[in-house]
Amino acid sequence: xxxxxxxxxxxxxxxxxxxxxxxxxxxxxxxxxxxxxxxxxxxxxxxxxxxxxxxxxxxxxxxxxxxxxxxxxxxxxxxxxxxxxxxxxxxxxxxxxxxxxxxxxxxxxxxxxxxxxxxxxxxxxxxxxxxxxxxxxxxxxxxxxxxxxxxxxxxxxxxxxxxxxxxxxxxxxxxxxxxxxxxxxxxxxxxxxxxxxxxxxxxxxxxxxxxxxxxxxxxxxxxxxxxxxxxxxxxxxxxxxxxxxxxxxxxxxxxxxxxxxxxxxxxxxxxxxxxxxxxxxxxxxxxxxxxxxxxxxxxxxxxxxxxxxxxxxxxxxxxxxxxxxxxxxxxxxxxxxxxxxxxxxxxxxxxxxxxxxxxxxxxxx
Amino acid sequence: xxxxxxxxxxxxxxxxxxxxxxxxxxxxxxxxxxxxxxxxxxxxxxxxxxxxxxxxxxxxxxxxxxxxxxxxxxxxxxxxxxxxxxxxxxxxxxxxxxxxxxxxxxxxxxxxxxxxxxxxxxxxxxxxxxxxxxxxxxxxxxxxxxxxxxxxxxxxxxxxxxxxxxxxxxxxxxxxxxxxxxxxxxxxxxxxxxxxxxxxxxxxxxxxxxxxxxxxxxxxxxxxxxxxxxxxxxxxxxxxxxxxxxxxxxxxxxxxxxxxxxxxxxxxxxxxxxxxxxxxxxxxxxxxxxxxxxxxxxxxxxxxxxxxxxxxxxxxxxxxxxxxxxxxxxxxxxxxxxxxxxxxxxxxxxxxxxxxxxxxxxxxxxxxxxxxxxxxxxxxxxxxxxxxxxxxxxxxxxxxxxxxxxxxxxxxxxxxxxxxxxxxxxxxxxxxxxxxxxxxxxxxxxxxxxxxxxxxxxxxxxxxxxxxxxxxxxxxxxxxxxxxxxxxxxxxxxxxxx
Numbered sequence: 001x002x003x004x005x006x007x008x009x010x011x012x013x014x015x016x017x018x019x020x021x022x023x024x025x026x027x028x029x030x031x032x033x034x035x036x037x038x039x040x041x042x043x044x045x046x047x048x049x050x051x052x053x054x055x056x057x058x059x060x061x062x063x064x065x066x067x068x069x070x071x072x073x074x075x076x077x078x079x080x081x082x083x084x085x086x087x088x089x090x091x092x093x094x095x096x097x098x099x100x101x102x103x104x105x106x107x108x109x110x111x112x113x114x115x116x117x118x119x120x121x122x123x124x125x126x127x128x129x130x131x132x133x134x135x136x137x138x139x140x141x142x143x144x145x146x147x148x149x150x151x152x153x154x155x156x157x158x159x160x161x162x163x164x165x166x167x168x169x170x171x172x173x174x175x176x177x178x179x180x181x182x183x184x185x186x187x188x189x190x191x192x193x194x195x196x197x198x199x200x201x202x203x204x205x206x207x208x209x210x211x212x213x214x215x216x217x218x219x220x221x222x223x224x225x226x227x228x229x230x231x232x233x234x235x236x237x238x239x240x241x242x243x244x245x246x247x248x249x250x251x252x253x254x255x256x257x258x259x260x261x262x263x264x265x266x267x268x269x270x271x272x273x274x275x276x277x278x279x280x281x282x283x284x285x286x287x288x289x290x291x292x293x294x295x296x297x298x299x300x301x302x303x304x305x306x307x308x309x310x311x312x313x314x315x316x317x318x319x320x321x322x323x324x325x326x327x328x329x330x331x332x333x334x335x336x337x338x339x340x341x342x343x344x345x346x347x348x349x350x351x352x353x354x355x356x357x358x359x360x361x362x363x364x365x
Numbered sequence: 366x367x368x369x370x371x372x373x374x375x376x377x378x379x380x381x382x383x384x385x386x387x388x389x390x391x392x393x394x395x396x397x398x399x400x401x402x403x404x405x406x407x408x409x410x411x412x413x414x415x416x417x418x419x420x421x422x423x424x425x426x427x428x429x430x431x432x433x434x435x436x437x438x439x440x441x442x443x444x445x446x447x448x449x450x451x452x453x454x455x456x457x458x459x460x461x462x463x464x465x466x467x468x469x470x471x472x473x474x475x476x477x478x479x480x481x482x483x484x485x486x487x488x489x490x491x492x493x494x495x496x497x498x499x500x501x502x503x504x505x506x507x508x509x510x511x512x513x514x515x516x517x518x519x520x521x522x523x524x525x526x527x528x529x530x531x532x533x534x535x536x537x538x539x540x541x542x543x544x545x546x547x548x549x550x551x552x553x554x555x556x557x558x559x560x561x562x563x564x565x566x567x568x569x570x571x572x573x574x575x576x577x578x579x580x581x582x583x584x585x586x587x588x589x590x591x592x593x594x595x596x597x598x599x600x601x602x603x604x605x606x607x608x609x610x611x612x613x614x615x616x617x618x619x620x621x622x623x624x625x626x627x628x629x630x631x632x633x634x635x636x637x638x639x640x641x642x643x644x645x646x647x648x649x650x651x652x653x654x655x656x657x658x659x660x661x662x663x664x665x666x667x668x669x670x671x672x673x674x675x676x677x678x679x680x681x682x683x684x685x686x687x688x689x690x691x692x693x694x695x696x697x698x699x700x701x702x703x704x705x706x707x708x709x710x711x712x713x714x715x716x717x718x719x720x721x722x723x724x725x726x727x728x729x730x731x732x733x734x735x736x737x738x739x740x741x742x743x744x745x746x747x748x749x750x751x752x753x754x755x756x757x758x759x760x761x762x763x764x765x766x767x768x769x770x771x772x773x774x775x776x777x778x779x780x781x782x783x784x785x786x787x788x789x790x791x792x793x794x795x796x797x798x799x800x801x802x803x804x805x806x807x808x809x810x811x812x813x814x815x816x817x818x819x820x821x822x823x824x825x826x827x828x829x830x831x832x833x834x835x836x837x838x839x840x841x842x843x844x845x846x847x848x849x850x851x852x853x854x855x856x857x858x859x860x861x862x863x
Contacts, residue, residue, distance in 0.1 A: 076695075076696075076699070077411050077414060077696065077699065079699055079702075080702065082699065083699075083702055103773065104411075104773065105772070105773045105774065106772060106773075106774075107563065107564055107566075107567055107772060107774055108563035108564060108566040108567060109566065111563050111566075112563050112564065112774060112776075115563065143549075143554045143555070143556075144549070144556065144563075144566060145561055147563055189823065192821060198549050198551070198554045199552075199553060199554025200554050201554075219820060219821060219823065220820070221509075221817055221820050221821060222551045222552050222816075222817070222820075223551075223817075224551060224809075224813065227689055227695070227698075230687075231505065231682075231686070232508060232509075234505050234686065235505035235506060235507070235508055236505075237508030237509065237821070238821075247702070248687075251687060251708075251712065251715075252687075328702070
């Protein structure tokens, strides 16, 4: 059940304020300049700003882009997505002949950045890397009323997908995902299953789908983020967890403190050749892998969209980015506008159905 | 565990000229953001992140780590001289530090803060060097029930922070606990008290609240006072604490080091909690609790030691297990990943240069901070001695900047301004901030641990007493509660007889 009325209400209410709120953001942003100069780190900022100005004047005058392009990250700086974006930004800057900056505006599951993008000037100088929650916020309206709708943004190109794994604590009485499922079937409400995200998050949909399709009863323990769930796994306080990036557990698996049971991806990963996919283990969650696709505000000139699309595509093909991605466990996954449209359609159908099913569940507690 | 040989190797890395330079830049920059109210270590590390990618990973981590622990030194300076905490962990230092300064003892206050920080910081690094592995493993034994028990203990200790009026203190604490419940419900995914504001889905941020209460409020109060002097005038005086000061501060520094280390090791507890708890403990064990709030050197030495020990020990879960224990170490974890290193239990083996180089650089950085800060306090005082008509707008600007840079979210600026106004009203009506802030830190950990425990036990509450660690902590909490309540009841007795 999706509260579309609520979405429209919200959108119209915000429509009355957009210009104002963007101006406020702009003013706060420019305040960094003079103040930063007072701190020693200001030197770095100053240098970057000077470079940006210099590059701006020698770069192409007429054609897009004629000034630095900003890539918007809806997740916190320093996270895995941030790393992947910085690697891309470096290559894109060389291709576009303009500095490419990465800016994080985290919060509210990424919808703060989504709203910022939706209300931004559609000139092609701001492009956000969105996941399902921010790309089609209507799906999750029941959990979180979105302050914008997917009609206000349009997709450009898919950059990558994130591969999430199900780790298990060392010493558990199973050696594989299918053994764990068999154990859970024989022992209802025994397996302690950690969840790393909020209810209704795309990763929860995968987790929920796995449980339903396997037909098992587990103790589902919610955690505030993957780091907390990893800590609990290492301490043996839970048995398995879903929604942890493969890079975050690789070290623990190598040290023998965890097992990686399966990954949520169509194929195995080259850096974890021994870890099967859920499908191989007999249960296909049916939810698309977590895609990371670039979006621009609706109404961005098609010429600019094409330049951005081509730049990302070209960057993905450079050996430098390929090497960077392999080193950091990033799965580069180019998708054209048509690919993306197909994926968004599938996501909308599958995820909406799962959300509706979750909402029908009897309330625990 | 024989850590000496690899540690010597680490010193070989840390003492390379380039790494020494970055260590110096890091601690100097850290001290500066510590001194400037508003800008905290989180903002500074986020600002430096893009530049750090272009450095050698070892140099970059040495510098960013330096910013983090360096800021713990700087924060006390502003607390003592201006009564505004330079960063969150120096909040309690304001109470007695500023009072010492008003009584002409700014020098010893700054001195003992620096020495206490150095001693506790070094203690933390020694723990990190020799105990990273085993201590990290012990911290893992803290599951949800243990965290619940630990937070119960914290709540009980909180009572002794309530200041002069128990009633007002408890009201402030309850307000803090309520604020801690704002945001998405962890179990059901439903928003609570968010009123459709996306930012509130993540809860009320601690940084905007602290900056609002302590930064904006102070500016408002001073505008009202006609920009009277708040920066302590006159000479700072001799920085060296007297023999008597050392005698008074020795035990608080020792206790602060231990308490701070414990808070640093446990993911989620962190530097702010460490300093608050240390202050509460010092007041509790003191033979002259009435001196607290009137310039007691113990009230500076304890918390300042505790926050440095906590900052250093926060690296234990990060380096030993790859688990961040607070916001700043979470950003540092991101920096590691950005530089191509995933902290994990095997990092000691896979990246010995980085692991031992970083640890060795902390010894060097701490020594630098002590040597730097004693003479540099004069410089920091000059920074803060800007005319008040300029200083207060600047403080406001730094608060705005600090809150904005940390999350690039304008809504958080409004939260900060709102809490500035709330803080003004609280100060005018005699309410303390400390119980509110501490309760806000405790509330989400307390609630989540309680609910996770009961989910794990399928609703059986005996899970809290059937596990030895959690049972011990709960027993300790009960003892502290009785110890706090009995004297009050005894005081009531004569009154009841009449």
